[in-house]
Amino acid sequence: MAEVGFAKTFLSSLDSRPAKLSADHVEDPKGFPARPPYILPRMPKPMSKPSKLAPGQERSITVTLKSLRNPPLDIKLTSQPLDTSVLDIKSKVLAQTRIPIAKMKLLHNKKPVPDSKVLKDLLGDADTAIDFSVMVIGGAAAIPPEEPKEEPKAAPKAQPTGSAALETDEFWADLKGFLMQRLKDQAQAEQLSTLFKSSWQSSQASP
Numbered sequence: 076m077a078e079v080g081f082a083k084t085f086l087s088s089l090d091s092r093p094a095k096l097s098a099d100h101v102e103d104p105k106g107f108p109a110r111p112p113y114i115l116p117r118m119p120k121p122m123s124k125p126s127k128l129a130p131g132q133e134r135s136i137t138v139t140l141k142s143l144r145n146p147p148l149d150i151k152l153t154s155q156p157l158d159t160s161v162l163d164i165k166s167k168v169l170a171q172t173r174i175p176i177a178k179m180k181l182l183h184n185k186k187p188v189p190d191s192k193v194l195k196d197l198l199g200d201a202d203t204a205i206d207f208s209v210m211v212i213g214g215a216a217a218i219p220p221e222e223p224k225e226e227p228k229a230a231p232k233a234q235p236t237g238s239a240a241l242e243t244d245e246f247w248a249d250l251k252g253f254l255m256q257r258l259k260d261q262a263q264a265e266q267l268s269t270l271f272k273s274s275w276q277s278s279q280a281s282p
Contacts, residue, residue: 134203136194140165140181142209148172155194159215162190168209178217182208247272 097163135154142148152167181188183205198205211217240246240276248266254264 079092136198136202137204137262138194138207139204140168140207142211144211144214146172146174146211146215148209157193157195157198160190160195161188161192165190173218173221174209174211175217175219178212180210182210233258240274269276 112188119183134157136157136159138152140150140152141146148168150168150171152164161181162176164181165179168174168179169176185208186266188197188207194205234240235243250271251264251268254267255261257262258267
């Protein structure tokens with residue numbers, strides 16, 4: 076019975092409320108309460124006006140890269156333009172230390188910096204230097220061993236030509252091999268090779 080009494084009380088309280096609005100009800104905007112305009116707060120630091128500089132007048136940045144862990148690094152890159160990307164800096168570190176770019180992370184203010192960032196995004200309006208911490212994944216083991224330098228090969232000796240070639244044993248060996256390849260008979264090839272050589276020697280001995 077208590078539930079029935081609660082239901083009757085609830086229904087009677089609903090009847091005392093205003094009727095529901097229809098789906099096509101439109102309220103007059105003039106009846107809305109007045110609201111003050113919203114004003115954005117002032118910026119703590121005024122925005123600097125972009126200044127147009129002639130080519131070559133842009134400030135250059137000194138980039139310092141350090142790592143206290145293995146391998147220890149202390150690299151300074153001077154005269155870097157503002158549009159130098161983090162990936163470009165990694166490439167210059169690779170050229171000096173052979174650390175692969177995939178194994179290298181640069182941190183600025185103890186936070187990793189993505190490769191797409193440029194120095195302009197990380198510096199203030201008057202900064203001329205920036206410091207990075209280098210973290211090498213895998214430590215010194217990530218650096219590939221230095222490849223041994225190849226010794227320059229000696230230039231091949233010039234082969235004699237003309238009558239000078241006939242005085243070398245290589246010529247007659249080549250001739251013998253050619254005859255054996257064409258005749259398919261070793262004895263015949265040796266006989267012809269000896270005949271050719273003796274004929275040439277006799278022609279050179281005769282006045």
